[in-house]
Amino acid sequence: MSDPHRSNPAGSESSAADSAQPQNLTAATVRFAGDSGDGMQLAGMRFTDASALLGNDVATMPDYPAEIRAPAGSVAGVSGFQVNFAAQDIFTPGDEVDALIAMNPAALKANLQDVRAGGLILVNESDFTESNLVKAGYVDGYNPLDDEEINANYQVTRIPISRLTQEALASSGLSTKDALRCRNMYVLGLIFWLYNRPIDVTVAYLEDYFGKKKNLPEVAAANIMVLRAGYNFGDTARLFTHRYQVDRAVIPPGTYRRITGNEAVALGLIAAAQLSGKSLVYCSYPITPASEILHSLATRKQFGVKTIQAEDEIAAVCAAIGASFAGQIGCTGTSGPGLALKTEAVGLAVMTELPLVVVDVQRAGPSTGMPTKTEQGDLLQALYGRSGECPVVVLAARSPADCFDTALEAARLAVQYMVPVILLSDAYLANGAEPWLLPDPDSLEPILVQHPRANGDRFQPYSRDPRGVRPWALPGTPGLEHRIGGLEKQDITGDVSYEAANHQLMVERRQRKIDNIAEILPALEVCGEEPGDLLVVGWGSTFGAIRSACQQARARGQRITSVHLRHLNPFPRDLGPLLSRFERILVPELNAGQLRAVLRERFLVDARGLNKIQGQPFLIEEILDAVDLMLDDRWGDSLSRAPVARNRTAKRG
Amino acid sequence: MANEPTDSIVLKPKDFASDQEVRWCPGCGDYAILNQVRKLFAKLGKLREKSVFVSGIGCSSRFPYYMETYGFHGIHGRAPAIATGIKVANPELDVWIVTGDGDGLSIGGNHLVHLMRRNLNLNVLLFNNRIYGLTKGQYSPTSEAGKVTKSTPQGSIDMPLNPLSVALASEASFVARGADVHKKLGEILERAARHKGTSFVEIYQDCNIFNHGAFAYATQRDVREDNTLYLEHGKPLIFGKDRNKGLRMASCGKPEVVELGKEVSEQDLLVHDETEECFAYMLTRMYQPAMPEVMGVLYCVQDNCYEDLLIDQVARAQAAKGVGDLRSLLYAGDTYEVTPDSP
Numbered sequence: 002m003s004d005p006h007r008s009n010p011a012g013s014e015s016s017a018a019d020s021a022q023p024q025n026l027t028a029a030t031v032r033f034a035g036d037s038g039d040g041m042q043l044a045g046m047r048f049t050d051a052s053a054l055l056g057n058d059v060a061t062m063p064d065y066p067a068e069i070r071a072p073a074g075s076v077a078g079v080s081g082f083q084v085n086f087a088a089q090d091i092f093t094p095g096d097e098v099d100a101l102i103a104m105n106p107a108a109l110k111a112n113l114q115d116v117r118a119g120g121l122i123l124v125n126e127s128d129f130t131e132s133n134l135v136k137a138g139y140v141d142g143y144n145p146l147d148d149e150e151i152n153a154n155y156q157v158t159r160i161p162i163s164r165l166t167q168e169a170l171a172s173s174g175l176s177t178k179d180a181l182r183c184r185n186m187y188v189l190g191l192i193f194w195l196y197n198r199p200i201d202v203t204v205a206y207l208e209d210y211f212g213k214k215k216n217l218p219e220v221a222a223a224n225i226m227v228l229r230a231g232y233n234f235g236d237t238a239r240l241f242t243h244r245y246q247v248d249r250a251v252i253p254p255g256t257y258r259r260i261t262g263n264e265a266v267a268l269g270l271i272a273a274a275q276l277s278g279k280s281l282v283y284c285s286y287p288i289t290p291a292s293e294i295l296h297s298l299a300t301r302k303q304f305g306v307k308t309i310q311a312e313d314e315i316a317a318v319c320a321a322i323g324a325s326f327a328g329q330i331g332c333t334g335t336s337g338p339g340l341a342l343k344t345e346a347v348g349l350a351v352m353t354e355l356p357l358v359v360v361d362v363q364r365a366g367p368s369t370g371m372p373t374k375t376e377q378g379d380l381l382q383a384l385y386g387r388s389g390e391c392p393v394v395v396l397a398a399r400s401p402a403d404c405f406d407t408a409l410e411a412a413r414l415a416v417q418y419m420v421p422v423i424l425l426s427d428a429y430l431a432n433g434a435e436p437w438l439l440p441d442p443d444s445l446e447p448i449l450v451q452h453p454r455a456n457g458d459r460f461q462p463y464s465r466d467p468r469g470v471r472p473w474a475l476p477g478t479p480g481l482e483h484r485i486g487g488l489e490k491q492d493i494t495g496d497v498s499y500e501a502a503n504h505q506l507m508v509e510r511r512q513r514k515i516d517n518i519a520e521i522l523p524a525l526e527v528c529g530e531e532p533g534d535l536l537v538v539g540w541g542s543t544f545g546a547i548r549s550a551c552q553q554a555r556a557r558g559q560r561i562t563s564v565h566l567r568h569l570n571p572f573p574r575d576l577g578p579l580l581s582r583f584e585r586i587l588v589p590e591l592n593a594g595q596l597r598a599v600l601r602e603r604f605l606v607d608a609r610g611l612n613k614i615q616g617q618p619f620l621i622e623e624i625l626d627a628v629d630l631m632l633d634d635r636w637g638d639s640l641s642r643a644p645v646a647r648n649r650t651a652k653r654g
Numbered sequence: 655m656a657n658e659p660t661d662s663i664v665l666k667p668k669d670f671a672s673d674q675e676v677r678w679c680p681g682c683g684d685y686a687i688l689n690q691v692r693k694l695f696a697k698l699g700k701l702r703e704k705s706v707f708v709s710g711i712g713c714s715s716r717f718p719y720y721m722e723t724y725g726f727h728g729i730h731g732r733a734p735a736i737a738t739g740i741k742v743a744n745p746e747l748d749v750w751i752v753t754g755d756g757d758g759l760s761i762g763g764n765h766l767v768h769l770m771r772r773n774l775n776l777n778v779l780l781f782n783n784r785i786y787g788l789t790k791g792q793y794s795p796t797s798e799a800g801k802v803t804k805s806t807p808q809g810s811i812d813m814p815l816n817p818l819s820v821a822l823a824s825e826a827s828f829v830a831r832g833a834d835v836h837k838k839l840g841e842i843l844e845r846a847a848r849h850k851g852t853s854f855v856e857i858y859q860d861c862n863i864f865n866h867g868a869f870a871y872a873t874q875r876d877v878r879e880d881n882t883l884y885l886e887h888g889k890p891l892i893f894g895k896d897r898n899k900g901l902r903m904a905s906c907g908k909p910e911v912v913e914l915g916k917e918v919s920e921q922d923l924l925v926h927d928e929t930e931e932c933f934a935y936m937l938t939r940m941y942q943p944a945m946p947e948v949m950g951v952l953y954c955v956q957d958n959c960y961e962d963l964l965i966d967q968v969a970r971a972q973a974a975k976g977v978g979d980l981r982s983l984l985y986a987g988d989t990y991e992v993t994p995d996s997p
Contacts, residue, residue, distance in 0.1 A: 054990050254994040258987050268983060275980050282743050302971035304978035307742055307964055312768035316735035319728065323708070323739025326726055327747065331739060349729050439989065442980035476724035476740070476747050479703040484672070484719050486727025496674065497719070
């Protein structure tokens with residue numbers, strides 16, 4: 002995919018074309034980068050929507066600072082938005098940046114290393130002032146725009162965007178400050194021109210958003226004026242040697258919408274409530290990167306959703322448990338540190354055998370860690386991080402849109418098996434977006450829930466059906482009055498019991514109920530040859546990079562197979578047999594080898610880990626490198642390897 | 655009231671007793687409270703199936719097991735959070751939280767504060783015995799400074815906090831105090847049950863094993879009338895075995911104890927107003943032996959309940975946007991069509 006010798010600066014796989022005609026690309030990755038207040042997220046999202054509407058497959062990754070307002074012009078304050086758009090199926094936001102927009106020196110400094118050799122760098126020359134260079138940490142009069150090596154390695158295009166924006170709005174009567182806030186639209190117009198896409202969708206958006214929703218028609222007009230100015234500048238200034246065209250992808254027909262992982266979780270939980278005829282009670286304490294789930298649900302009360310912003314993480318999970326006890330779907334959402342705080346209450350839900358969904362949007366840890374950065378560090382916490390023998394169901398979503406299906410399944414399993422389910426997402430899925438082929442609402446299977454009625458006998462709250470599931474008796478039902486709690490229960494009656502043999506029995510009963518869920522799991526989706534020379538096992542958000550890497554490896558003749566796990570507890574029944582058919586097993590994870598450790602322990606296989614713990618997702622090429630090491634028997638004895646560091650500019654030689 | 659009788663079956667106190675053997679220590683004050691609650695439920699015609707007792711951890715938190723209602727014995731300190739979820743999920747339920755001074759004010763202090771400011775329509779019974787009983791005798795957040803216990807052999811160096819002051823500071827809409835063997839406990843609990851909003855009742859409770867007699871001054875027949883003052887709305891603050899003592903506002907803005915007689919008449923005394931927050935707070939700050947400690951309802955006002963406001967928001971969203979269904983959930987926002995004949 003990445004040929005370092007290509008001549009076209011702004012995308013992959015060019016076909017020959019003269020400069021008057023756009024060059025056709027199969028895919029391109031653009032990153033908008035600027036100061037936190039520069040509107041880069043908005044520009045990136047508008048570009049993504051326009052590309053999706055044109056029929057491209059798209060994948061995005063925002064990258065923003067943890068600080069709300071880091072010092073202006075500093076590297077810490079740089080906010081970026083990367084979008085990969087393609088005429089084919091894509092699974093990641095792109096390894097390398099084909100075109101970087103840098104609104105100030107800090108944005109260039111923070112992002113330069115991700116730009117492909119020969120890639121396009123478009124800088125806002127107006128803001129490369131001496132003081133901004135110093136704020137970015139460029140000292141002693143050094144200006145990267147004058148750096149010979151940078152100019153040799155990349156196609157640097159300087160445009161005084163701030164000045165041109167002000168000039169475009171000279172007659173608008175806007176203050177300088179307000180005028181400059183439209184800079185992002187200038188850049189967006191320019192990039193629309195560069196990639197040969199119309200601006201009408203964005204014009205309509207600006208009219209609707211600023212003009213109608215916010216009732217600021219003058220702001221809408223100014224933004225549209227600047228958007229057009231940027232587009233026209235591209236047309237007239239002839240600063241670029243090429244324009245590019247990314248045709249629409251062949252994707253399944255249907256109705257689509259762009260969706261982030263957090264939004265998809267919210268919709269999946271509501272869908273579960275609708276399909277079960279219950280209301281969703283979502284209790285959460287704000288935490289990055291999970292807060293958007295709460296925000297999203299709070300705007301959807303018309304679906305009967307009740308949201309509670311609790312006083313802390315523990316209250317959030319306990320209120321969700323209370324809601325489930327009272328007969329609704331109790332859910333909570335958090336990130337790793339919050340999951341740690343919820344630990345004891347999850348144990349209570351295990352003991353009381355009540356439905357509960359806990360969404361863990363993982364971030365780089367331990368402790369506060371790097372709150373806005375992604376990681377898969379909570380798998381073992383989700384599997385084992387409780388006191389006593391305390392199994393829960395653990396699921397992981399693999400892409401932003403997949404968060405919908407996984408959240409729906411989490412709630413379905415929780416209510417049908419009376420168990421807590423931990424749904425693992427992560428910052429990369431939460432904030433990343435992709436087109437979502439909307440399901441037909443009528444095709445979604447209803448969630449059948451039965452609540453018992455009194456039949457004259459003493460109610461036995463810990464009696465079980467053949468699957469090992471106890472009845473969900475609702476307070477308010479005459480004749481079923483009963484007491485539950487965290488103390489060990491007598492089998493069947495649910496009375497408090499300290500009896501030795503009963504405790505062992507109940508521990509086994511709780512475990513068996515989880516194990517029984519494996520019976521209903523679908524067969525693993527195995528990709529590639531079987532038996533092949535290598536099995537790559539992944540889980541969660543690494544799906545896209547692993548899938549892409551395996552496709553590319555197979556395209557170059559390597560006999561590799563991949564499987565991606567949605568169900569981490571219980572494992573699917575066919576996982577063990579699959580693993581046993583391979584001599585080489587590679588487990589790429591954004592942690593120090595948590596799934597790898599579980600697979601080794603559970604299945605006695607010699608799994609090795611590619612472990613990236615940098616707060617960033619895998620690059621496709623990092624996985625390809627590891628595949629090569631495994632297949633060439635150059636991996637060695639180590640259980641785990643970190644990805645080989647990339648040096649893009651060096652590749653050029 | 656969510657829980658008025660709906661049929662003709664009249665339940666007696668014993669009908670609210672579960673089949674579980676009560677396992678508090680013989681002589682524990684909890685028995686008296688349990689009996690008062692069962693009596694009250696019978697008196698108010700409450701329905702077993704509509705009632706839920708929620709507790710945390712501690713001796714008092716065993717309470718739900720002994721009531722033939724729905725019950726949830728939670729984890730330490732978290733009963734208010736569990737109860738919040740229950741009440742929000744089904745506002746029709748009559749929810750009672752039973753907690754203690756350790757459960758409610760130490761490990762669960764945060765939740766109790768936030769429960770009261772949200773003013774859910776439920777009841778909180780805080781059994782205050784000024785000691786940790788279940789863990790066998792450590793000092794609690796209400797133990798007096800200097801208290802010698804297993805964990806404080808040289809005496810506690812923590813200042814105690816005052817449950818009623820905390821309740822008022824937490825914006826509680828109903829604040830009352832009783833005692834396990836106080837003859838008015840039933841009346842106080844009835845007021846709590848009838849109040850719409852979070853009803854907070856501190857109950858002085860004797861732990862006869864680890865802190866016996868902590869509230870003897872307030873409960874023993876021979877001294878209690880002189881050491882406590884029972885509040886009644888609109889009535890002057892009079893107390894004492896002979897009803898000859900009262901409270902008057904002193905010049906410094908603090909109440910003082912005065913003797914009724916020739917120089918002081920009832921007209922000179924403070925009159926209880928349970929709608930006055932500052933007045934209620936002043937009453938919480940009176941301690942033995944200098945002042946009588948108040949019993950009864952200190953504060954009671956009407957305010958919006960959290961679950962009602964939440965239901966109202968749902969209703970308003972549904973009125974404005976229509977009742978949502980799956981199709982309107984999924985097919986919203988910026989959707990676009992990809993047709994089969996796309997290139």
